[in-house]
Amino acid sequence: MIRPTIHDVARTAGVSLSTVDRVLNGRPGVRSSTLARVAEAMRELGYERDIAAANLSKQRIYRFSFIIPEGPNTFMRGLQSEIEGFSAEAARNRVEIRVETVPPFDGAALVSRLEALNPAEVDGVAVVATDDARVADAFARAVRRGIQVITLVSDLPASDRRYFVGVDNVVAGRTAAGLLGRFCRDRPGRIAVVAGSMVVRDHAERRLGFEQVMRGEFSRLEVHPTIEGRDDADIVARELGSVLERHPDVVGIYSLGAGNRGIIRAVSAVTPDIRPAIVVHELTPHTREALLSGLFDAAINQNAAREVRSAVRILRALIDGAAIDRSQENIGVEIFLRDNLP
Amino acid sequence: MIRPTIHDVARTAGVSLSTVDRVLNGRPGVRSSTLARVAEAMRELGYERDIAAANLSKQRIYRFSFIIPEGPNTFMRGLQSEIEGFSAEAARNRVEIRVETVPPFDGAALVSRLEALNPAEVDGVAVVATDDARVADAFARAVRRGIQVITLVSDLPASDRRYFVGVDNVVAGRTAAGLLGRFCRDRPGRIAVVAGSMVVRDHAERRLGFEQVMRGEFSRLEVHPTIEGRDDADIVARELGSVLERHPDVVGIYSLGAGNRGIIRAVSAVTPDIRPAIVVHELTPHTREALLSGLFDAAINQNAAREVRSAVRILRALIDGAAIDRSQENIGVEIFLRDNLP
């Protein structure tokens, strides 16, 4: 039951500690027959490196950097504060975390920030990716310099990033449709969709998933052409307001981007009894309040705190060459009603 | 930025390592003025014990036991396999996990199992509690013997248990009502509630929450008297079938216990078009399949894997006297549609 150590491995392999160490750390000067004997002993004993002891000995510090968009986006600011909050806890475990912000939707800015990463100062980086081929190139160069790169929240699948921590936005869109479709099952009518901008990959994916399910399962509901609110409350309020006015048969609203304050304003004008069902994204102070007041029906959320912890665990695992428990790291699409708010 | 060690503390306090160690581990033989100096130095430097190093040195192994009900309950068996799966990972971190099963709903059996816990063999225990004053007494005695006790899944608030890991079942019931109420908003009618047995605390709490919200928010829906299915698929199928036959106005079903296979059988008989909306508890292979086939609309779930990890983290923190990050440990009420199944 007690864990075997390198001493045990050395004894059963009939070699010295040094040799085991050479094998373990891939240092040269071991005959292949000896190597096989040591490997066999490890397998036999089920030896596993004690990472705590190894780190203590190596005085290893994991230095990670999070690169996220700057600007007023509530979700990103929440993410940032989660990262900053976690860094204190992380410091206790030899993990040093930096947060850097870059202009949003600006591939070039992200690229130059990535280029500036010095492998002597940073072991790994978690990036909220901008969908841009130059960014993928910069990932490749960072990886070549020996920096582990993972994407966070927003993925860039066609790149050398080693992992993606975040939700599947197609799934998120499908989930929103599953909810809204059921909320409006006996009230055929029109569904308004409010997005930020379709050039943002996340939003496009959410709409895709939403329309898949709406068309497939709830074809009695008609999806109105997407309103592009540019994540700006004023624009959202104006555009949505005008749609609501022109189409009294709007029975549901799906807000898949930011600018939820605009939704609140536009919908507050509607008589409560005939108010459409509303599903939005991200749990923020505003959406939380709207859920509590009954204005919104549900919020689709991704748990930023969990994403941050997961990103750090994964970066560590990548550096240690350890296995990743995908089921643990899976960030689910969360649904919140007023009743199960955390 | 780099963490201070006892060496640093000793130097700034102007004492030796031994003295710092004596202070740190509460050993006698330190003048109170010296103690104050050392404490001051620690505060000044922000010293925090390196738990990994301390454990390495102490050769400390955390020995935890999980006591859960035996029997066919799908959730409990899933919980057990999560615990067993996690114990391999835990072993790598000096945590040894045992699972013990006891007859369900049997306070006396649980008590005798608790009495058998030897503080020389077990540091902490996580118990799926049975609501029984004798169990609370047994908790108190275990605590007095120096064993940390927390409750898991099912709480016993009026006891000395140090923490509860699990969901708030009143919240779970409210959430189910929030969903079902919205699913049936435009289809006034009757809601059938299927429970296991009302003597189980969890079920009673869920029904309480469900009725709170139904009455408060969805008063146009009539909640039919609870069907007690004793978590038995046959009984559930028969009882629910008879209710559906006698009351064609059943527009929604809330299943708050086990026996979901009985629900499936009873509802499969109903014409798909007029099938009621169905919300159930716990994501199991059966409920998952029913969600995918469209028979069930939503499942309320508690994440067993997360509960197990949380329980272990909390037991460790209690033993180390470390702080508990309640926001991290909060196990939320999860909602799954077919669209966001993990």
Add this chain to the structure above:
DNA sequence: TCAACTTTGAGCAACGTACGTCAAAAATAG
């Protein structure tokens, strides 16, 4: 002031690993 006592310091081994150096042993080439 001296004995008795308390407090403090210095040192060591240990935990499991990492990573050096140096010398001895073994294998290989010529």
Add this chain to the structure above:
DNA sequence: CTATTTTTGACGTACGTTGCTCAAAGTTGA
């Protein structure tokens, strides 16, 4: 069979902490 190279072992130091011993200070009471 030597000379050379490769492989191996022995050992030391380090990481931050624990927990022990022993001796040297310091403090107190009579």
